[in-house]
Every structure is written in C-alpha cells, then in structure tokens.
Amino acid sequence: MITIDKLQKKFGDRVVLSDISVTFEKGKVVSLIGPSGGGKSTLLRCVNGLETFDAGSITVDDLKLEPGDAKKNKHALLAIRQRVGMVFQQWNLFSHRTALGNVMEAPVHVKGVSPAQATERAKALLDRVGLSHRMGAYPHEMSGGEQQRVAIARALAMDPEALLLDEPTSALDPERVGEVLDVLRKLAKEGQTMLVVTHEMRFAREASHRTLVLHGGAIIEDGPPEQVMDHPTHERTRAFLGKG
Amino acid sequence: MGLAACMAVAAIAVQSCGGNGSGAPGRDAGAAAPSGARRPDGSLARVRAAGVLRWGGDVQGGAPYVYDDPDHPGQNKGFEVDLAIALARELGVRAEFVQNDWSALVPSLERNTFDVILNGFEVTRPRVGRVRFSPPYYVFAARLMARRDDARIRADVNSLRGMRIGTLTNSFSEEVLKGHAEIVGYEGTEEPYADCVAGRTDGVLLDDIIATIYGVPKPELRVVGDLADGFYAIAGRPADEDLGVALDAALARIIASGELERILKRENIYNDRQLGLRTWSADDQRRMLGLSPAAPGQTGALGGPPPGAAGVSSTAPHRMTLGQVWMFIQGAGITLLLSILAMGLAVPLGLALAVSRLYGPKFVARLADLYVEFYRGTPVLLQLYVLYYGLASIIRLDAVTAAVLGLGMNYAAYEAEVYRAGIQAVPKGQLEAALSLGMTTPLALRRVVLPQAFRLALPSVTNDFIALLKDSSLVSVITVVELTKRMTIVAVDTRSYVVPGLLCAFLYFAMSYPLSILAKRLEERLARS
Numbered sequence: 001m002i003t004i005d006k007l008q009k010k011f012g013d014r015v016v017l018s019d020i021s022v023t024f025e026k027g028k029v030v031s032l033i034g035p036s037g038g039g040k041s042t043l044l045r046c047v048n049g050l051e052t053f054d055a056g057s058i059t060v061d062d063l064k065l066e067p068g069d070a071k072k073n074k075h076a077l078l079a080i081r082q083r084v085g086m087v088f089q090q091w092n093l094f095s096h097r098t099a100l101g102n103v104m105e106a107p108v109h110v111k112g113v114s115p116a117q118a119t120e121r122a123k124a125l126l127d128r129v130g131l132s133h134r135m136g137a138y139p140h141e142m143s144g145g146e147q148q149r150v151a152i153a154r155a156l157a158m159d160p161e162a163l164l165l166d167e168p169t170s171a172l173d174p175e176r177v178g179e180v181l182d183v184l185r186k187l188a189k190e191g192q193t194m195l196v197v198t199h200e201m202r203f204a205r206e207a208s209h210r211t212l213v214l215h216g217g218a219i220i221e222d223g224p225p226e227q228v229m230d231h232p233t234h235e236r237t238r239a240f241l242g243k244g
Numbered sequence: 245m246g247l248a249a250c251m252a253v254a255a256i257a258v259q260s261c262g263g264n265g266s267g268a269p270g271r272d273a274g275a276a277a278p279s280g281a282r283r284p285d286g287s288l289a290r291v292r293a294a295g296v297l298r299w300g301g302d303v304q305g306g307a308p309y310v311y312d313d314p315d316h317p318g319q320n321k322g323f324e325v326d327l328a329i330a331l332a333r334e335l336g337v338r339a340e341f342v343q344n345d346w347s348a349l350v351p352s353l354e355r356n357t358f359d360v361i362l363n364g365f366e367v368t369r370p371r372v373g374r375v376r377f378s379p380p381y382y383v384f385a386a387r388l389m390a391r392r393d394d395a396r397i398r399a400d401v402n403s404l405r406g407m408r409i410g411t412l413t414n415s416f417s418e419e420v421l422k423g424h425a426e427i428v429g430y431e432g433t434e435e436p437y438a439d440c441v442a443g444r445t446d447g448v449l450l451d452d453i454i455a456t457i458y459g460v461p462k463p464e465l466r467v468v469g470d471l472a473d474g475f476y477a478i479a480g481r482p483a484d485e486d487l488g489v490a491l492d493a494a495l496a497r498i499i500a501s502g503e504l505e506r507i508l509k510r511e512n513i514y515n516d517r518q519l520g521l522r523t524w525s526a527d528d529q530r531r532m533l534g535l536s537p538a539a540p541g542q543t544g545a546l547g548g549p550p551p552g553a554a555g556v557s558s559t560a561p562h563r564m565t566l567g568q569v570w571m572f573i574q575g576a577g578i579t580l581l582l583s584i585l586a587m588g589l590a591v592p593l594g595l596a597l598a599v600s601r602l603y604g605p606k607f608v609a610r611l612a613d614l615y616v617e618f619y620r621g622t623p624v625l626l627q628l629y630v631l632y633y634g635l636a637s638i639i640r641l642d643a644v645t646a647a648v649l650g651l652g653m654n655y656a657a658y659e660a661e662v663y664r665a666g667i668q669a670v671p672k673g674q675l676e677a678a679l680s681l682g683m684t685t686p687l688a689l690r691r692v693v694l695p696q697a698f699r700l701a702l703p704s705v706t707n708d709f710i711a712l713l714k715d716s717s718l719v720s721v722i723t724v725v726e727l728t729k730r731m732t733i734v735a736v737d738t739r740s741y742v743v744p745g746l747l748c749a750f751l752y753f754a755m756s757y758p759l760s761i762l763a764k765r766l767e768e769r770l771a772r773s
Contacts, residue, residue, distance in 0.1 A: 048680055049679075050676055050679065050680065078682055078684065079682075081679065081680055081681065081682040082681075082682035085680070085681075086677075086680035086681075088673060088676070088677065088680075090673055092671075092673035092674060092676060092677035093677070094674060094677070094678070094692050094696075095674070095696060096692075096695050096696050096699065105681070105691065105692075106681035106682060106683065109683065109687060109691055110681060110682045110683055110687070111682075151677075154681070155680075155681070158681060158682065
C-alpha cells in the first residue's frame with residue numbers, strides 16, 4: 001500500500017536518504033533497524049510529510065507525494081496523514097488535553113465525528129491500550145509508558161491504514177518499555193499495518209514480518225527478521241548486530 | 245562648609261517660622277496690605293544673597309510669552325523674558341529662567357524649584373488660595389471663536405448652553421465657562437482650534453493673545469467676541485511676603501516708567517486694556533482676587549466671592565464633596581472601559597500579527613514585522629496625537645474612539661511579541677503531532693498551539709493589561725476625561741493634591757489588584773492542567 005520510489009533527501013550537502021525504493025504491504029509489520037543516523041526516522045517522517053525530500057516519490061494507495069514543499073503536496077499530504085498515523089519517540093501528547101481529549105481531538109475536528117460518538121470510540125481505544133482508568137488524566141500526570149499508550153490510541157482513533165512508529169520505546173524508562181511493546185504486539189496480531197523504527201531487537205524479531213536495515217541512507221538488508229538477524233549479508237549489519 | 249550649612253539651616257528655620265507661625269500674613273498681604281507690622285520672612289534677603297531671581301515657565305507655551313528665539317536657538321525670548329530681566333534688575337539681581345511643565349508650575353513653586361511663576365499665569369479662583377499674586381502685568385480678554393459658518397454662537401456666555409467649547413484645562417476661560425457650556429479641556433494651544441475647525445467642538449474660549457496667534461490664522465474660524473477680562477500676574481509663595489512686596493514695587497516702577505509698555509509693544513500685544521495697570525489700586529487688586537473691596541477699618545479680611553461667581557466659595561483648601569467622589573468613580577469607570585475596549589482590540593490584533601509573523605506568507609510577515617516595529621518604536625502619546633489631530637482632515641474620529649484605537653493598536657504590537665514568544669515556547673512536537681493527525685496548519689494552530697501559547701503568555705498579558713490601565717491616562721491629551729484627568733481637575737478645585745491623589749491611586753489599585761489576583765488564580769489553574 002505504500003510505495004517509495006528512488007527517494008532522495010539531503011540536509012545541505014549531507015545525503016540522508018539515497019535512492020531508496022521499497023514497497024510496504026497491507027497487514028504487515030515492518031521493522032526498520034540500523035545504526036543512529038542511518039536515515040530510519042527521516043524515511044518514516046517523509047512518508048507522512050513531516051520532512052520534504054529532494055527526488056523520487058512516495059505513493060500511498062492512489063495518493064502521491066513529490067519533491068517540494070508542503071504547499072505543493074497539500075491535498076495528498078492531508079489525505080495521507082489521515083490514513084497514516086504517527087507515533088513519536090517523545091509521545092507529543094497535547095499537554096492541554098486529558099488522555100480522552102487527546103484521543104478525541106482529531107476525529108472530532110478533522111473527520112467531523114460527533115463528540116458523543118468520538119467519546120465512545122476514544123473510551124474503547126483507551127480501554128484497548130489498558131488505560132480506561134486514566135481517561136481524565138493530563139499528560140504531565142502520566143508516566144511515559146502511559147503517555148505513549150495514549151499516543152497510540154490517539155493515532156488509532158483516525159482508523160489509519162498504516163501506523164508509523166518512530167522509536168516508540170526509546171525515551172521510556174526500561175520498566176515501562178514492556179507495556180508499550182505489549183500493545184504493539186497485540187496490534188500486530190490484529191493485522192494492523194505498521195512501520196516501526198526500533199532498537200528493540202527482540203521485539204523486531206518476534207513481532208515483525210519483515211526487517212529492513214538502513215545504513216548511510218540506503219537499505220542494506222531486507223528480509224524476514226530471522227534471516228536478517230541470523231544470517232546478515234552485509235558486513236555493516238554484522239557490525240551493527242554485534243556479530244563481527 | 246560647616247558654617248555655611250549652619251547658616252542655611254538657620255535660614256530655613258527662620259523661613260518656616262515666618263510661614264507657619266502666623267499663617268495668615270501671607271494671604272492677607274496678597275491684597276497689598278501695608279507691611280509695616282509684619283516681621284521680615286527672609287525671602288527677599290535670600291534672593292539677594294543668591295543674586296538670582298529664579299522664575300518658572302514653560303517654553304512650550306510659545307510666543308509671545310517665553311519661546312525659543314528663532315535667531316538664537318537655545319536662547320529664550322518673549323515679553324515675559326524681558327519683564328523678568330527688568331524685575332530682577334530692580335531687585336539688584338540676575339534673572340534665571342527655570343523650564344517647568346506648565347501644568348505643574350504650582351507644585352514646583354511650592355517645592356521651591358523657583359521663586360516665582362511668570363508665564364501667562366492667569367489669576368483664577370483656585371489659584372488665589374494657593375499662591376500670592378502680584379498686581380497684574382497684563383490684562384487679557386477671554387475671546388470666543390467659532391466656525392465662520394456657525395451662526396448659533398453669540399458673544400454671550402449664556403448662549404453657550406449645551407455647546408461643546410474648547411479651552412485650556414484649569415484656565416481662567418474654563419472658569420468663565422463653568423456651568424454655562426460643556427467644557428472640553430486641552431493641554432496645548434493649537435489643538436482646541438484644530439478641533440473646532442474639525443467640528444469636534446462648537447467654539448473655543450481662550451486668552452486673546454492665544455486666539456490671535458493660534459485661532460485667527462485659521463480661515464475657517466471667526467472671532468465671536470470677548471466674554472470677560474482676565475489678568476496675568478506674578479505668582480509667588482504666600483510665605484515669601486518680603487519678596488512679593490519687593491516685586492510688587494518693582495513692577496509698579498516698571499509700569500510707571502513706561503518700560504512695560506515698551507516690552508509689550510515689542511511683541512505687538514499692547515492695547516488699551518493695559519491702560520488701567522498704571523492706576524492699579526488696592527481695591528482693584530482685591531476685586532481681581534475675588535475678595536470684597538475693603539470696608540473702612542477692615543483690612544485684608546478674606547471676603548466672599550464676587551456676586552455671580554459660580555461654584556466653589558472658599559479660597560482655602562477644602563474637602564472633596566460627595567459629588568466629586570462620584571465624578572472620580574465615573575472617571576475610574578471610563579478608565580476601565582477604555583482599557584477593556586483597547587485590550588479587546590489589542591488581543592485579537594496582536595494574535596493576528598504574531599501568527600502572520602510566524603506562519604504567514606513572506607509579504608504578510610514582513611508587513612506584520614513593520615507594524616510591530618513601528619508601534620513599539622514610537623511613543624504612544626505621539627500616536628494618539630497623530631490619530632486624533634494629525635489625521636483629523638482625513639478621518640474624523642471622536643475622542644473615545646481615537647483613544648481606544650490608539651491604545652489598542654499600540655498595545656497590539658506588544659501583545660504580538662508576547663504571543664510570538666508564547667508560540668515559540670510550545671514544543672515543536674505539538675505541531676507535528678497535530679499535523680500528523682491530518683490537521684491543517686491553521687486548525688493545528690487554533691486547536692493545539694495557540695491554547696498552549698496563551699497559557700504561557702497569560703502572565704505577560706495580565707501585566708500588559710495592568711500597564712494599559714495606567715497608560716490610558718495618556719488619552720487626556722485628546723480631551724478624554726478619565727481618572728487621572730479627573731484627579732487633576734478636582735485637585736485644582738479643592739486646592740490640594742493629597743486627598744484626590746490618594747483617592748485616585750486607590751481607585752487604580754482597586755482596579756488592578758483584583759486583576760493580579762485573578763491572573764494568579766488563572767495561572768495556577770492552568771498550570772495544574
């Protein structure tokens with residue numbers, strides 16, 4: 001459902017993504033791993049237009065993003081963002097809204113769902129991520145793990161066809177990582193399409209159908225997680241996985 | 245050094261004895277009482293010892309009084325400069341001009357910034373209670389002017405009922421108008437005539453000298469006639485009787501010798517009204533001061549007002565009336581109303597400016613930049629002037645509208661900066677999260693960024709509102725009578741700044757303090773969420 005074709009991006013002179021072409025299928029969980037600065041997060045952010053790119057294209061269903069600023073891609077961008085949800089490393093919950101308010105915000109104000117309906121839905125989603133008891137809490141009253149689970153519920157509230165997760169557990173206390181991964185595993189089982197940038201190798205191995213290794217702005221490894229992790233073909237991957 | 249200090253202290257002690265010990269002499273001598281029985285108060289000796297007669301005035305009052313000499317910039321010129329030099333010469337000292345804001349001449353005299361006021365200072369009833377007036381050195385007419393095409397106005401004070409007549413605040417003309425017309429008070433001499441031309445007032449009543457210079461040159465205006473005679477006289481401290489008596493004598497010599505006539509002729513302001521100065525008697529002086537002519541065997545007693553004099557009857561400091569307190573509260577109401585309306589304009593305009601600067605197209609952002617820099621970079625007083633007087637030929641705003649617009653547009657520039665800082669303090673991730681959910685940028689700003697920015701900006705906004713509450717006193721320059729203006733008006737009526745000043749301060753505080761509390765509560769509540 002998401003096709004990336006010859007994608008290139010530079011920050012000034014530095015090439016961040018060089019000639020990336022890859023297709024993600026519906027219902028699959030793909031983990032993006034690799035050393036820091038390899039371009040994983042940038043790739044993810046390009047997909048929903050938080051970053052622009054210099055060449056190539058990104059197609060989501062029938063919507064196409066092309067090089068250039070947000071104005072040029074305006075219509076495609078808004079449509080893609082409604083179909084592709086995003087979960088951030090730092091959660092980015094709206095700090096002036098409760099957990100429930102965060103989840104309801106977009107359905108009501110973007111999709112035009114009635115508040116009553118949105119409330120019902122938000123409650124169900126919060127229940128699904130195990131937070132039905134925290135609906136009235138403000139972000140600063142919640143732990144990182146709880147906030148990230150609210151953020152996942154917030155993204156799900158738009159019924160996204162795909163979910164982009166940018167290092168969803170990297171900013172969490174170690175004892176809070178598990179509760180977030182549990183939610184993601186459950187989503188994976190339910191067939192939610194997900195692209196996860198992660199450093200959690202066990203999670204990548206157990207929960208994803210496919211693993212990509214990005215290095216230097218290029219995909220240097222692509223395959224089922226067991227194959228990529230147990231029999232890496234690229235020496236950089238071996239170095240990264242500590243199998244030198 | 246030590247000796248000099250001792251002598252200075254002694255001199256002050258003597259002086260204050262003269263002032264406080266007997267209280268009355270200063271006042272009754274104001275009616276040119278014989279000084280035989282009086283103890284010297286040291287004031288003349290002090291001036292002689294210093295070798296300088298310091299006289300206060302305001303160059304801003306302009307020609308022909310005291311003004312900057314166009315041929316010698318930095319030097320003063322005017323008939324009062326010449327008069328001061330002549331008076332000082334008669335006392336055997338040098339004259340020294342002290343520049344002082346005209347509206348604060350009396351307080352400055354009282355705190356000894358100079359020895360006398362000599363600056364078109366009219367003899368008015370409230371002033372008679374506070375300063376010691378010499379015989380007059382100029383007799384002027386309160387001259388009424390109106391628009392050429394306006395036939396309703398006649399040279400009769402009773403014909404002015406219900407009309408808006410401009411004049412200087414606390415002037416003789418204002419006294420003449422009291423109870424007869426709706427008075428519009430100004431601080432400057434050009435503005436009343438400009439406003440009359442613009443149709444904001446029906447007429448202007450001011451000293452003939454002022455009318456000749458500022459009113460007559462305007463082709464739209466005509467002289468209606470003169471309503472009353474008034475006097476310019478030298479004003480000193482009541483306690484400085486020695487100096488006063490010496491100056492009275494000096495002035496009499498200058499008049500008798502024909503020197504004053506020459507001085508007045510040099511500025512082309514001599515006329516036959518001045519003839520009476522040569523024969524000025526003690527009775528004339530009493531009449532001028534509003535005291536009853538002395539009955540035989542009775543000297544220097546304070547009498548009642550001349551028949552027909554409206555309003556305040558005593559020249560001594562007196563209490564504020566309930567009516568005046570009510571006027572104060574009304575003034576406070578106007579201050580509050582102006583502030584709320586101005587802030588009501590400043591907040592949305594400031595928000596629009598801040599958003600334009602941060603997210604608008606380059607051209608719009610640049611315009612918003614210019615707006616903010618222009619309004620922050622120029623004084624609000626100037627902006628009010630330009631808006632009300634400067635643009636009067638293009639757009640004729642009434643005073644309150646101009647005040648609200650002027651203050652609101654000025655404060656919008658500050659609000660814009662406050663909101664910009666607030667918006668920039670909201671983490672970038674908030675906007676990204678909102679966009680990633682499919683919100684457009686305007687929606688994301690409205691729903692996510694601005695509410696948080698507002699919370700961050702709230703303390704500054706409250707601060708600005710409290711500042712605005714006080715800055716609103718500036719609009720008195722465009723004839724709006726708000727709290728501070730009301731205070732100065734009442735202070736002149738009651739001869740004292742103390743009680744009106746305290747009441748005024750209390751009312752400002754009563755308005756701003758609850759706001760501070762409210763803001764603090766709001767802040768705490770928002771901080772919790």
